[in-house]
Amino acid sequence: MKTELLSILLVFIGTIIGSFGALYLKIGSKDFSINIKKLIRNYKLIFGFLFYALSSVFYVIALKWGELSVLYPLCAASYIWVCFLSMKFLNEKMNRLKWLGIITIVIGIIFIGIGG
Amino acid sequence: MEFKSKSYLYELRVLDYFMKTKKEAILLVLLCTFLTAAGQIFLKIGSGNLSFSILKLLGNLPLITGFALYFLGAVILVIALKHGELSVLYPIIATSFVWVSFLSIIFLNEIMNTWKWAGVITIVLGMGFIGKGGSLG
Numbered sequence: 001m002k003t004e005l006l007s008i009l010l011v012f013i014g015t016i017i018g019s020f021g022a023l024y025l026k027i028g029s030k031d032f033s034i035n036i037k038k039l040i041r042n043y044k045l046i047f048g049f050l051f052y053a054l055s056s057v058f059y060v061i062a063l064k065w066g067e068l069s070v071l072y073p074l075c076a077a078s079y080i081w082v083c084f085l086s087m088k089f090l091n092e093k094m095n096r097l098k099w100l101g102i103i104t105i106v107i108g109i110i111f112i113g114i115g116g
Numbered sequence: 117m118e119f120k121s122k123s124y125l126y127e128l129r130v131l132d133y134f135m136k137t138k139k140e141a142i143l144l145v146l147l148c149t150f151l152t153a154a155g156q157i158f159l160k161i162g163s164g165n166l167s168f169s170i171l172k173l174l175g176n177l178p179l180i181t182g183f184a185l186y187f188l189g190a191v192i193l194v195i196a197l198k199h200g201e202l203s204v205l206y207p208i209i210a211t212s213f214v215w216v217s218f219l220s221i222i223f224l225n226e227i228m229n230t231w232k233w234a235g236v237i238t239i240v241l242g243m244g245f246i247g248k249g250g251s252l253g
Contacts, residue, residue, distance in 0.1 A: 063163035069220035072156055073213050076239045079246055097249030101242045108238030115231025
């Protein structure tokens with residue numbers, strides 16, 4: 001089975017949506033409580049889960065037309081988006097090691113792309 | 117990713133209780149990567165019969181198993197991350213990419229080539245760097 005370009009695109013869209021999910025989960029986790037009423041009203045947390053669910057829909061559709069050994073490693077792209085989102089919206093600091101990690105992951109994804 | 121204080125359900129406190137040392141956190145994360153990797157194989161198999169009818173989706177056992185394994189892995193990961201050092205645990209999380217590669221060969225008859233292996237190893241390395249960078253602050 002060859003991996004369709006559309007599948008690769010779907011996985012990338014999925015990783016972007018998923019990283020927004022991670023961002024909302026992080027924001028929502030601040031008001032996390034075991035109280036069910038408060039949980040239902042914690043829109044940020046719910047948004048986070050919804051984003052995750054949506055990203056998995058994209059991912060599973062992508063899997064239909066592609067190799068797992070190509071598409072799964074592409075999920076690592078979400079670590080890149082999460083780094084950027086945490087920098088922009090959570091004021092988390094980047095450092096040399098994180099940048100090095102992002103660049104290394106990008107190179108790894110390019111390798112996978114060539115191999116697939 | 118870091119859930120501090122009351123950020124997990126009471127039922128999970130049992131698991132939490134048994135996890136006192138970093139060694140146990142590492143073992144838990146390793147378990148999480150196995151579950152995640154197995155989940156991926158099931159998701160791939162399930163995606164073959166993907167349909168947009170709710171009834172068929174609910175009858176798609178591989179897909180449901182895949183999501184269940186994935187969810188279980190995520191819950192375990194959150195608990196482990198609470199106890200272990202990010203710089204130690206992140207590279208271990210990344211090993212799921214290695215397991216998925218092996219499982220794809222064995223169960224899906226996919227072929228790994230040099231580029232794919234190079235990509236997997238590079239990604240694991242990259243996640244190691246991010247984990248190390250994350251633990252610095």
